[in-house]
Amino acid sequence: MPQSESELAARVALADKVAVAAALNLIEDRRPQSRPRIDALLHALSGARASGLDHRVGLTGPPGVGKSTLTAALAREYRARGKTVGVLAVDPSSLRSGGALLGDRARMAFDPQDDGLFVRSLATAGDTGGLSSAANAGVEVLAVAYDRVLVETTGVGQTETDVEHVVDTVCLVIQPGSGDVLQFIKAGIMEIPDVIVVNKGDHGKLAQRAAADLRGALERLRSAGMGGEPAVWNLPVLVTSARDRDGIDALVDTFEAHLAAVSGEAQLARRTHGRVAWAISLFTRRFGEHGVATLGGREALHEKAEGALAQGLTPVGAAESLGALYLAAIKAG
Ligand SMILES: Nc1nc2c(ncn2[C@@H]2O[C@H](COP(=O)(O)OP(=O)(O)OP(=O)(O)O)[C@@H](O)[C@H]2O)c(=O)[nH]1
Ligand SMILES: [Mg+2]
Incomplete structure (x- = not known):
């Protein structure tokens, strides 16, 4: 199914089973080169959500x-x-x-x-x-x-x-x-x-x-x-x-x-909390405790992840940006 992630997301929003299955296949792909596509899909999905x-x-x-x-x-x-x-x-x-x-x-x-x-x-x-x-x-x-x-x-x-x-x-x-x-x-x-x-x-x-x-x-x-x-x-x-x-x-x-x-604020807060946890776990799985320490510890990492999500990044994108911060810190240090 050669198509852009935004087309795929639009079809997912219509509950097209073939598209839903294709989207799930994509998000299961663990290869690093698939991360940008997964990020793009998540981004498109957040816009495709019906009200x-x-x-x-x-x-x-x-x-x-x-x-x-x-x-x-x-x-x-x-x-x-x-x-x-x-x-x-x-x-x-x-x-x-x-x-x-x-x-x-x-x-x-x-x-x-x-x-x-x-x-x-x-x-x-x-x-x-x-x-x-x-x-x-x-x-x-x-x-x-x-x-x-x-x-x-x-x-x-x-x-x-x-x-x-x-x-x-x-x-x-x-x-x-x-x-x-x-x-x-x-x-x-x-x-x-x-x-x-x-x-x-x-x-x-x-x-x-x-x-x-x-x-x-x-x-x-x-x-x-x-x-x-x-x-x-x-x-x-x-x-x-x-x-x-x-x-x-x-x-x-x-x-x-x-x-x-x-529902309402409590639900939103819970979801936001979940997305922060998701970004942090992606980051720590790749960079471990050393990554956490380099970015200033758990609390600082939490704040940075929150900031990235508030800017509209997906959790996958937020983890990438945390990773970039880490690599920059390593280089500088
Ligand atoms: N008597 C009885 N048996 C049940 C009930 N619900 C499930 N079972 C039986 O319990 C067994 C396990 O059911 P599952 O639904 O596979 O349980 P599960 O919690 O999903 O199991 P896992 O995914 O392996 O952790 C099966 O043999 C079911 O038929 C029930 O309400 N009453
Ligand atoms: Mg089961």
Whole structure:
């Protein structure tokens, strides 16, 4: 498909599946010589975005809890509500091939004939911790094409997945009887999710009990005065059965309510923060701690990245300009 990045972006905005696939292929290309094209695509995408409010939801949690099954059920519910949906399945932590992430059974639950639905796995082998730049860019592509973007990532901790940097709403998925709950609370991970789902609710009492335990623990955290800011949103705990498509309707309602609660300035701030994190991680992956130190440390780097983005650079472009600063400093020093 020989065409300019701006033509490609325009076709992505029309949710042309061939163009969306081509854009995702481009952003997955890790060769340095592809960076200018990726930068151009991201730039064009930011201009091509329709004015409607897109919503990005991340589903994260330990392996096997039913994230893919839940993602398929959610996509179906959104489609029933007239929303188009892009799904990105990302595995930031392992060398498992992208294709294996969305199991065949879950994949079969998606209708390939549906023009309002796009599903893609991203293999992110080679990245150590955090979401790859390709995952960040993939979300940008899908968000331009579709009303709702669902991002599935495996992992439960900040170090494993930075999904909160690419989505508006983080949904932590767990299953009953796994003992994960206490572990999450201990690890302080409860600060990341916006919604918690206990899936496999068809296991009956077990799921309801896990949800009640969680709600109790969260209540205790709240009354212990965790988090000084006024609560705009109280972390809800829901029970679903992705298998039986039970509780999916309520979960989508909760996502929409969260979007309404955070939209506007809070959502913009979160996205800006995510783009800064993206630029910084691109820079540090290339230039390491020495790069950070040379540019004056974490805080200075943060400010420089913010400045570059404020000037209209994409995160990829911002990382390039930080890289140029670094190289200049090395030369001068
Ligand atoms: N009983 C029951 N089983 C479920 C439910 N949801 C998913 N499963 C099953 O749990 C297994 C794992 O489901 P997946 O959707 O692949 O889980 P996942 O979290 O995406 O797994 P990874 O991507 O490998 O981390 C499959 O055998 C599903 O059929 C549910 O609501 N109830
Ligand atoms: Mg999965």
